Amino acid sequence: MKQKSLIDDLHDIQEEEEKNYLPRNKMIKTAKTTRISEAKVYGVSTFYTMFSVYPRGKHIIRVCRNLSCHLSDAEKIAEKLKEILNVDFGETTKDGEFTLEESSCLGMCSVSPAMTIDDEPFGNLVPENISEILRKIKEGSKK
C-alpha cells in the first residue's frame, strides 16, 4: 500500500545520482510515468532547496546559518570552508568532491556552530579543524 509522492520519487532519483542532482531526462521520465506535467515536476524540483537541477559534488556540506550559530560566529566557519574549498555558497569544487550550501536550522544550537556533511552532523566547530574533517570525509572514513 506504499504510495509514493512525487517528492519521494525525486529524492530517490537524486540519491542514485553520483552528482546529487535531478537530471533533465529523469525528470521528464518521471513526468511521463506519474502523469504529472513536466512543468509541474520542474516546479516541485525547484521549489525545495534540497533538490538541485544542476550537477553537484559527491558530498554536500550544509552549514547552519541560523541565529544560534550566527551568534557563535558561524561566519568564520563559512569563510574557512570557502577558503579551503575555493568556492562560494552554491558552488562545487573543481574536483567534484564537495558542494557548499547554506542550511536552515539544523537544530544543533547547543553545539553551535554546526554543519552536516551528507547525513553526518558536526558541532562545536572551530576553523582550525575544518580541513581535517574534510580530509576524513574525502577518504571515506567516519570520524
Add this chain to the structure above:
Amino acid sequence: MKIYRIHALICAGAQCLAAGGNGFEDALKNELKKHNIEEEVRVVETGCMGACQLGPLLVVYPEGIMYTNVEAKDAKEIVEEHFLKGRPVKRLMWKKEGKEEFPGLKDIPFFAKQTKVVLRNCGLINPEDINEYIARDGYKALAKAIVEMEPKDVIDVVKESGLRGRGGAGFPTGLKWGFAANQDSEEKYMICNADEGDPGAYMDRSVLEGDPHSVIEGMMIAGYAIGANRGYIYVRAEYPLAVRRLETAIKQAKQTGLLGKNILGTNFSFDIELRMGAGAFVCGEETALISSIEGKRGEPRKKPPFPAISGLFGKPTIINNVETLANLPVIVDKGAKFFKQFGTEKSPGTKVFALAGKVNISGLVEVPMGTSLRKIVFDIGGGIPEGHTFKGALTGGPSGGVIPMEFIDTPMDYESLPALGTIMGSGGLIIMDETSCMVDVAKFFLKFTVDESCGKCVPCREGTRQMLKILERITSGRGREEDIYRLEKIGELIKLTALCGLGQTAPNPVLSTIRYFKEEYLAHIVDKKCPAKVCEFSALKGGRNKYEAKVTH
C-alpha cells in the same frame, strides 16, 4: 532475564554525535572486552539527555553518575577506575560551578528542576528497541483507548485535559479533533507535523530521536478518536537521524502487531507512512504541509476550509505537532486530572524548551507551563556566562519576539507571551547578552523569512523584502529617521494581509525589537553607532557620504 551489574547509557542524540561522534562508544566497548566484563556492563544508546552543550554525555547506573564531554581516551579510565574498582572518575563528573562534583543526576539542578512528561523516556531508553518503550508503559494508553473507550470518550478526556497544540498557536487539541470526528467521510487522515523549522528549536527532533514510539502511539490514539485509519509523519530532511529512528520504530510496531489491521484484536486498523520534506520552512504551515505530502510545491492554501473539514486529498485531516502527540499517551493512561496538575489553568501541562544562545548550560528543558523565564534561564540553565548580562530572550523564532530583562519574571504560557508582543512558538528559546545587537537580530530573522517566503502572496513576498531593505540600510549606517515608522507601517500591513501564518507573523521580530529596544534603532539611525558593536558601518568610514547628509538636516 539477564541481570547486569552496571548500565552505561550513552547519549546518541544528534548533538552529542555532532560533538564527538561514535568514538567514545567504540572505545568503551573495546575496554569492556579487554577486561572481559562485557557480560556485566550493558551499554545502551539512548536519545537526547538534554544537557546538549556538555555532550557527549554518559550516565552510569545504578549510581546515576553523569559524565560530561567524554572522549574516546577517557574510556580506559572510566572502565578501570569506576567499573572495576567502584571509584567514579571525578575529573569527568558534572561539577557545581566548576568545583564540587554532583553525586548523581538527581542532585544536578539542571535535571532536578525539570518536570518530565513529554521527555519521560528521552535519554532513558534505547529508542531503537520497542520492548524498552513497552516496558515503560508504552502502548498501554493505546490499548486502553481502543479496548475500553469509545472514540468520543477519548476526545472528551483530551478536551478535559485542556491540552493545547504545542506547534505554536496553542489551539485546543480536543476541540480540533471534534471538528474532524463530526465529519462524515469514508477516508480521514491523521498527520504528525515533524517539520520543525524554527531557528533555535530542536525539541521535536529530540523526541523523534529519543522516543519515536510515543509519537506513533499518540498518532494512533488521535486516529482512533477522529476515525482515521491512515497516518502520515511529515519529517524534515534536515533530520536524517530522526528519519532513521522513525523508520525503525514503524517497522518494529508493524512486526509487533501494534500497527496494521485489527490492532490488539479490535476493529481498529491503522497504518503510518513517513513523508520526507526537502528543505522548505513554509511546509511547517499546515496547509503547505498538506500540499507537500500530496507531492506538490509546498504553498499554503486559503483557510477556510480548514483541514479538519477538507485537508489531505480533500478529506478531513487532523495535523498535530510532535510534542502534542507525545503528551497523549500520558493523558489517556493517567487521566486529565493527572495532566492538569502541571501548568496553569488555561495552559495545562508542561512545555519543552530548547535553550540556546548565551547561557551557561544550553539544551533541552521541560518545565510546567507558566514557569518564569528567570527560572528557566538562571535556575536550570545556570545563568549567563560570567562577565556578561542578560539582555533578552527570543521566543517563537521568526514568528516571535523578544522578552527583555524587565519582563523576565513573566510566566511562560499561551496568555502571557502574546501580551508582551511575542508568542510561545514551538519552544525555541535563544538567550542574548549585551553583545547581541537587536537590530541585527531583527534583520537576521527577516532575511530568513525573505529566503523562506514561498512567493504565493504579495504582502509576504514583497513586504518582507522591503522591510529587509530598510533594516539593511539601518545596520549599515544609512538609516533615515522615518525608517522606524515605515517598518511599523509595513509590518502591520503584512500582519493583516498575508495568506498564511508564516507571513502574518513575519514582522513580529522587527515590531517586538522596536517596542523594547527603540533606542538601539535610534542609535543606529541618528548616532550612526551600534551599541553592541555588531554592525559595521563601513560605508561611513573615511568621512562624509551622501546618506549622512540626508539625515542631519
